[in-house]
Amino acid sequence: MGIFDFVKGVGKKLGIGGDDAPPSADSLKKELDSHKLGTDDVHVEVQGDTAVLKGKVDDQSIFEKAVIAVGNTLGVSKVQADELKVGGAAAAKEPVFYTVKKGDNLWKIAEAQYGKGQGVKNTVIFEANKPMLTSPDKIYPGQVLRIPDISAS
Template sequence: MGLFNFIKEAGEKLFGTGEAKAAQEAAAKDPSADKVAAANAKAAEAIANYVRTLNLPIEGLTVAFDGAAGVVSVGGTTPDQATREKVLLAAGNVAGVGEVQDTIVVTNPEPEAKFHTVARGDTLSAIAKTYYGSANKYMVIFEANKPMLSHPDKIYPGQMLRIPAQG
């Protein structure tokens, strides 16, 4: 449990369309508490739906969002540390999210992975060389970040990645 920091301007663009965008626009026009709460609820639902599309094994997923602070809170129960970390990364690698508050319970605790924030010019091979001493171990990092990553070449600056302990 804890707090993870992300680059707020980087990530999946979940709030630029549909109900989340409409709610944000309504809150901008009328910043009453009801409109802001509705916008935050729609944004939280967009994040929760995104996490669900990844088909990660998490029960009782809860997501809350504070748009003014850029903080998302994520809870639920998951069987392993890797899934917990993937859920946190999925919620945090969203444009507009700067921090993730974690209340996910892991039923079979394991050591935590390291995390790496992608910088301009980074490749999975270069990251693997840094953490494992071999660029050829880039697939370890790729596999550790599936299903958020669809291809080893599709990473972007500001994205946070899991770096598992084994290399």
């Protein structure tokens, strides 16, 4: 699947290290598991400011949520997920991610991603990013969100 870029200087702070220090593999795994996504078979390694995810998840949505749960952590600039496999018969697709800009809200993001007049689809984006998002109003510049494919629905 590749390597996914994140903003190193924003995100959830784990531990007590300096802001520019990458978090430990253990703290990233603990953060990932705290979301109860079904990532028990996922292993996390840290190489510099890159988090490497290895193992297996059951479906595409768990794959994408695992990437953003780890990537939206202070000190992580990239998530490498080449060795994170998606189980089942369906082949994994390249995910669509969006980096929040200053002044964005979920309505604006939905219109930008799905087309003019589709702001009402903001709830789809919010639901796709739970449990990492706890409120549609709590997004911040630099945060990466997953944008689900709505063409199938």
